[in-house]
Amino acid sequence: xxxxAALLVLALALSACGTSAGGGDxxxxxxxxxxxxxxxxxxxTRFESEFEREHANLDVKIQIQEWNGITQKVTSALASTxxxxxxxxxxxxxxxxxxxxxxxxxxxxxxxxxxxxxxxxLAEPGAVDGKQxxxxxxxANRVVIYRKDLFEAAQVTPPKTREEWLAATAKLDQxxxxxxxxxxxxxxxxxxxxxxxGGDLAKQDGGQWKGSLNTPxxxxxxxxxxxxxxxxxxxxxxxxxxxxxxxVVAGGKVAQFIAVPxxxxxxxxxxxxxxxxxxxxxxxxxxxxxxxxxxTGGSDLIIPLASSRxxxxxxxxxxxxxxxxxxxxxxxMNYVPNRKSLAKEVGGDPGTAAMAVGAANxxxxxxxxxxxxxxxxxxIKEFQTAVLTGADPKTAAAKADEVITQALNSGK
Numbered sequence: 001x002x003x004x005a006a007l008l009v010l011a012l013a014l015s016a017c018g019t020s021a022g023g024g025d026x027x028x029x030x031x032x033x034x035x036x037x038x039x040x041x042x043x044x045t046r047f048e049s050e051f052e053r054e055h056a057n058l059d060v061k062i063q064i065q066e067w068n069g070i071t072q073k074v075t076s077a078l079a080s081t082x083x084x085x086x087x088x089x090x091x092x093x094x095x096x097x098x099x100x101x102x103x104x105x106x107x108x109x110x111x112x113x114x115x116x117x118x119x120x121x122l123a124e125p126g127a128v129d130g131k132q133x134x135x136x137x138x139x140a141n142r143v144v145i146y147r148k149d150l151f152e153a154a155q156v157t158p159p160k161t162r163e164e165w166l167a168a169t170a171k172l173d174q175x176x177x178x179x180x181x182x183x184x185x186x187x188x189x190x191x192x193x194x195x196x197x198g199g200d201l202a203k204q205d206g207g208q209w210k211g212s213l214n215t216p217x218x219x220x221x222x223x224x225x226x227x228x229x230x231x232x233x234x235x236x237x238x239x240x241x242x243x244x245x246x247x248v249v250a251g252g253k254v255a256q257f258i259a260v261p262x263x264x265x266x267x268x269x270x271x272x273x274x275x276x277x278x279x280x281x282x283x284x285x286x287x288x289x290x291x292x293x294x295x296t297g298g299s300d301l302i303i304p305l306a307s308s309r310x311x312x313x314x315x316x317x318x319x320x321x322x323x324x325x326x327x328x329x330x331x332x333m334n335y336v337p338n339r340k341s342l343a344k345e346v347g348g349d350p351g352t353a354a355m356a357v358g359a360a361n362x363x364x365x366x367x368x369x370x371x372x373x374x375x376x377x378x379x380i381k382e383f384q385t386a387v388l389t390g391a392d393p394k395t396a397a398a399k400a401d402e403v404i405t406q407a408l409n410s411g412k
Contacts, residue, residue, distance in 0.1 A: 121296020121362025211401030261351025
């Protein structure tokens with residue numbers, strides 16, 4: 001080979017190295033989709049800056065997405081040849097996206113990401129058929145928000161068990177004061193009571209799903225819901241939004257209600273006289289040694305299989321799901337971090353601290369790609385209203401199970 005030819009080969013080789021992942025002067029651009037209101041602008045700016053300082057070969061571009069229409073947008077992205085490299089998705093949506101065969105299997109990364117410490121309600125829906133596709137990002141769950149002054153006046157303290165809760169609520173339910181405001185169709189709260197009894201909303205058997213409200217466990221959960229709901233004047237045929245429960249509580253005649261901690265701010269905003277009178281405690285469980293089960297809302301991070309920047313994408317996921325940025329995000333947004341062991345790091349805020357305790361017993365809706373079809377009709381709400389208005393619980397549960405079963409097995 002001539003000297004000029006050798007120099008040409010060397011130049012081409014160096015040029016190729018300059019554009020490869022992790023080599024040369026050119027940075028590899030990693031596109032990340034985060035949802036609107038997931039994080040503050042300050043968090044996003046600092047993450048991009050510090051991550052790039054620690055990963056000189058990567059250039060992170062975080063793009064904020066709107067929730068409206070996001071399902072179709074993510075589905076289209078997963079089917080494309082050049083998708084974003086990391087996508088934040090709702091934790092209950094992971095199975096739906098995995099069904100498209102366009103999500104990277106991260107099972108072999110789980111140990112490195114401290115998967116044994118993840119909050120169950122985020123980790124479980126991120127796993128499909130025994131493989132981990134979604135990495136828990138953040139969690140939020142319901143707590144009991146209560147009036148400290150009304151509890152003190154009634155000489156009751158935040159309860160630790162369900163039975164204590166019923167007794168305390170009965171003492172608080174006096175005259176025109178509601179012991180609790182619990183609308184009849186708060187199905188997320190009902191789900192927690194069902195899980196506490198060892199039941200579920202639906203179960204899978206032999207590849208087929210079947211609604212499981214007409215079981216002793218689910219019926220026991222609904223019976224506790226009924227007993228608690230009667231200790232207030234919540235409507236039996238509507239949910240938390242009709243009317244807005246924070247507006248009802250702001251009226252000053254409600255001793256407690258169930259919501260995410262941020263709802264307390266809305267109450268105080270509507271009625272500033274309640275400033276300093278609001279407290280929080282985890283939803284009580286059947287025994288004092290474990291909080292009540294709760295639905296864990298929140299997000300997971302996924303990596304599209306078609307991304308050609310898999311390692312760079314993983315580094316972003318690893319950082320966002322790691323201790324430093326988990327604690328930063330939790331403090332900025334009053335979230336629960338993705339790991340149980342990090343709950344103590346956000347204990348300074350009373351609402352977040354109560355939420356973190358409950359998150360240890362977090363659960364998710366049945367891990368089916370068709371669960372959205374169940375929520376669209378929501379026979380669980382219909383079941384609740386039927387029971388609360390006098391229908392036979394077993395008959396109402398069987399009717400709801402038919403709808404759930406049909407929805408979850410559609411397309412099979």
